[in-house]
Amino acid sequence: MSTAFYKTLNPTPFGNFDDDQDFQQDADKVVTFVKRKLGDDLLSVELTKKQIWACFEEATMEYGTLI
Numbered sequence: 001m002s003t004a005f006y007k008t009l010n011p012t013p014f015g016n017f018d019d020d021q022d023f024q025q026d027a028d029k030v031v032t033f034v035k036r037k038l039g040d041d042l043l044s045v046e047l048t049k050k051q052i053w054a055c056f057e058e059a060t061m062e063y064g065t066l067i
Contacts, residue, residue: 004028011050012057023060030056 005011005027010018017023031052038045 005049005053008049011053013054014057014061017057017060027053027056 006024011027012018031049034047034052035045038047
């Protein structure tokens with residue numbers, strides 16, 4: 001499942017990590033992870049990629065402040 005983070009225009013609200021290669025690769029993997037954890041294989045998960053990426057950006061910023 002390719003989510004094409006790097007092809008999306010303004011994928012995150014603040015854009016702090018949009019140009020970071022590691023963040024781009026992880027953002028695509030996070031979408032798959034989150035949807036599978038919520039049961040997307042069996043149920044319909046009504047979350048957009050941008051919503052998941054926004055939460056991932058927020059979590060990354062929060063983690064950065066803690067370390």
